Amino acid sequence: MVVRAAVVGATGYAGAELVRILSGHPRAKLSMITSRQHAGTTFSDIYPALAGVVNLSCQTFSPETVSEAADVVFTALPHKASMAVVPGLIDRGKKVIDLSADFRFKDPALYEAWYEPHQAKDLLQSAVYGLPEIYSNEIQKASLVGNPGCYPTSVLLPLLSLVKAPFVDLGNIVADSKSGTSGAGRSVSLATHFCEVNEGVRAYKVAEHRHNPEMDEVLSLVAGRTIHITFTPHLVPMTRGMLTTVYVGLKGSVSTQEVASYLGSFFANKPFVRICPPGRFPDTRHVKGTNYCDIGLKVTERTRRLIIVSAIDNLVKGASGQAVQNMNIMFGFPETAGLDQVPFPL
């Protein structure tokens, strides 16, 4: 079986990355792409890298035409725009994987506190948070998946296996993330102008980033108690990649090796999580272009903390690769289908 897939909002970076992955997917056929801004334009005129490979032109979105053309729809739109189009697709019986923030929250009040009034609240309860390493069963049956943010993915993967561990102090968690610039998207701005990023590192939205409540909600749901973590994102002069260093207070005595085993068991059958051997830590270069999340860790006795470092490609496991992983699960394909890119050695 081959599913027909549409990408709504195909010309942003996450959309284009979906186009790339779906173009090489053995079980999916990219049947339609849409773009408000570039309707009528050939995709490869916008992304010349794909000349000769992707021959589609951008269409104008309408729920009818997209629903007719596709079995599954990836909506890669800004938040707010997504909630305007998703209901019309769900109504027409389509499976939808939404890459915006609009369907990531269970609690509409939390969404509204950080974003804006929600226009499709009724879908929030049935929407599934698309982190396959924990919600695989739910994703399998879902019609609508809210694909996680890049920062939450990089924070949650190292933490989720630990929220029930007896040695962890859930009240004392800091996550410090370093992101490549593609995470800011394709819209031009002074903040992402080459000369304003190159040769510099900076923090931004300190303790105010919208991905913070997203992490908190998922962690709290999994832990069964309210958790707030301290989160600071940073911008790094590179295109792809996200490294997150998580600092967790320890309550009891535990060794690096014991925590590594804990994680190792948790992720035993998860094809995209690689636990680094003791003494090695991840590098975003090692996951570039892939759907992997590499994780390394160390317990420090001196301050009784566990330090976990995770690395993902923000556009793949942090966005479009994870979305395709969700599609694979929803349609019963092998979880790695279309995502078995051999990693680049450099």
Added chain:
Amino acid sequence: MVVRAAVVGATGYAGAELVRILSGHPRAKLSMITSRQHAGTTFSDIYPALAGVVNLSCQTFSPETVSEAADVVFTALPHKASMAVVPGLIDRGKKVIDLSADFRFKDPALYEAWYEPHQAKDLLQSAVYGLPEIYSNEIQKASLVGNPGCYPTSVLLPLLSLVKAPFVDLGNIVADSKSGTSGAGRSVSLATHFCEVNEGVRAYKVAEHRHNPEMDEVLSLVAGRTIHITFTPHLVPMTRGMLTTVYVGLKGSVSTQEVASYLGSFFANKPFVRICPPGRFPDTRHVKGTNYCDIGLKVTERTRRLIIVSAIDNLVKGASGQAVQNMNIMFGFPETAGLDQVPFPL
């Protein structure tokens, strides 16, 4: 049919890139890798990006064991080291694709003038220069392929279709190349120390680079007359990619469109050459990780010159991808087998 392939010198950048490509090749099985420096070490301990994907360990090279393990051998060694091992493989009936300079020259004197005494001169005549866009027929029948240098590939592809064109002044050619730093290999040196490369551009080996006689010999052979071109390589602060700007004197009147047609015809059935539409020029970002060579061009009446710009990934079309393309041709596989990486939009 699946061929068993060995990579001799697997831990340099070109070798590692061969490992990457062969690991995803539908018709080849990577059966052995060797490394003098890292014998006994698991490949993914050297290149953690490939953890969980490549499970081979590096072996010590011997002609016997390699010949036993493989049908085709890629030798990715420094020049001089290659000519020491290739004869032993050829003697054992193996197909060999050599990525060093040792088997690129027809004229041993030219090789020796720029390199050093040649130890396997008798193989030079039967060795085929592995640029499939011109020597496809010869490669098909070859036992030994001398895989082109990265600079020659980027210079020859735009020029080869033109050497017989009546409007071109072969006595007046300048090639100005800009290379990413991976071209310098994995051996550490001050010249490739991060802080000595980052945020700078420089020329090096001006009119003295060893790839210059290689280009000249091939051009001369194809043209049927002696050609010398002026060539300057430059180092650019990026990892992968090579852009070459070629300036060709014009003898008669010709338009940009006519030259574009000329190239278009020449490369009509060549799957890895993409001619940019008029007014667009290549960007190394568009070919990164792929075997493509993108070519753009313009005729300027004011100075009666043709300017052609080519872009390749120096590690793929400039080295390991081209080597696999040669293997495909030698074994009758589709030319694009294992090389159909969907390009990254960014």
Added chain:
Amino acid sequence: MVVRAAVVGATGYAGAELVRILSGHPRAKLSMITSRQHAGTTFSDIYPALAGVVNLSCQTFSPETVSEAADVVFTALPHKASMAVVPGLIDRGKKVIDLSADFRFKDPALYEAWYEPHQAKDLLQSAVYGLPEIYSNEIQKASLVGNPGCYPTSVLLPLLSLVKAPFVDLGNIVADSKSGTSGAGRSVSLATHFCEVNEGVRAYKVAEHRHNPEMDEVLSLVAGRTIHITFTPHLVPMTRGMLTTVYVGLKGSVSTQEVASYLGSFFANKPFVRICPPGRFPDTRHVKGTNYCDIGLKVTERTRRLIIVSAIDNLVKGASGQAVQNMNIMFGFPETAGLDQVPFPL
């Protein structure tokens, strides 16, 4: 004596660089800065690097207030905007150094062919092209200086000493330039969005760049005959720096050493030109933040060409540093005043 200097258009990159240099100038006092877009804003709110150092706020431009506040005015505006404001300053007896293209051309028709109708043609004849290494005498007496473009500076400095040399074929010159991204200015655009520049090299405006006729006119005036050169600019993933490789046909026999002597004599008393010793070529890293132009060269007998490589910081010698050098000459200050920045070793 201390002159009062104003910068009109202080918030673009060239303007900000003028603010930096003038803030440390021993003979100038930065007395006023203007910005249409940022009027009323403190300069250091726009450029936080200068917090605590530059305490001026941006003013709205008017010829009266600027003329009252300053003895010399640097206009760092887009072309067209400059010619609208410069006459009002000249009329009020101010010395003006204009960083746009508006006063660089002697021939209004040439300007109009590449730019647009000129509104202040009467000033073109008295305006002096601000390349101090050749026009020092004229600059000394000038009221209005047209500060050269960055590309012309990098091309003209290596060429100007040679236009009267008997061994040079002026009909056969190619200039291939590689520029850092700051040359594109501070206005945001997709072409200078971080992810569209990083890890890539590309040519642009091939044989169509507006700096080409500027070079040609100056070269022709100095040579006393019409010269057209072939010029291709390239964009490189770094912030500052410009490397230009010039290829000049040779008519007679000449050695690298002889050409080096030729250049050495020409630039004997020019404090900002450094000729590299034989065998060494410039690196843009070596001139970053300084007003130097480093030049290296080589004669290649094989193709009878002279290859000259020049390196400048496009924002300093290619723009604002050269403008201050011009001011120094106009006011009889030491040519290096305010420009004696010790270069950074890395």
Added chain:
Amino acid sequence: MVVRAAVVGATGYAGAELVRILSGHPRAKLSMITSRQHAGTTFSDIYPALAGVVNLSCQTFSPETVSEAADVVFTALPHKASMAVVPGLIDRGKKVIDLSADFRFKDPALYEAWYEPHQAKDLLQSAVYGLPEIYSNEIQKASLVGNPGCYPTSVLLPLLSLVKAPFVDLGNIVADSKSGTSGAGRSVSLATHFCEVNEGVRAYKVAEHRHNPEMDEVLSLVAGRTIHITFTPHLVPMTRGMLTTVYVGLKGSVSTQEVASYLGSFFANKPFVRICPPGRFPDTRHVKGTNYCDIGLKVTERTRRLIIVSAIDNLVKGASGQAVQNMNIMFGFPETAGLDQVPFPL
């Protein structure tokens, strides 16, 4: 008065940066430079950026000749090498500013636990830790200054004003640092090979970096109680700059504004510390090439933590600039002498 200054170990990055700063210092004359590796070589042959500016050649070190040539000696050697040469200079009555770790610790056992046996323990008590923002009085009278490490400088400056603040939980401090690659020095290694750094971020020496006990000792001494902080350094693909994000637990209620005032008072007369206005955070680009430390902060009620971000140029305030600042204090010069570089806007 002008002091004669020598730099021992002038060809490493910290040494070269000392050469740069001292070459432009109004009260110091760079009288001698030494280098074991490059003895006899002209400095500008090693660092061509300084051609025409620094005309010294590297000498071989001997305590006699250096002491004869200089009033103050900067030793920019690897640890262990420093303690071998410093006593001979102190014995000859020289003022010494040592940039290695050898004289930073009060407790020899702590040094020996993290480094190696100490050969000059008797000097440890009189040596002063060269962080002028707290030890200015002691530095004034010191003969020997142990210049702080780059990471400790970036961590201590934001923390030192707070160790006696009632609202701070000294038992709960995390420091997450991001460093440019020049911090690793000029010695080549695979870890600092261009292609192994570019386009990647990674953590290293997690909770094991030798700068950790240095921070802990100084914090403990200032606080009057034992403090251990959790510290992780990261490598970022840029040349210069260090950003440190410090997470401090809060005990009582305090606002961002109150903490800002606290820091503002503490650093009131410190010329090199700039506190960012509320809502703004530092960027390493803003301090590049300068001796500034920019600090921004925010209190987050949700997790009751204070987040402080500091930015320095690791080679200036993190090494050579701070060393010159110490010299200025030792000799009664204005603290900013030779360090008043106008910052680059980009």
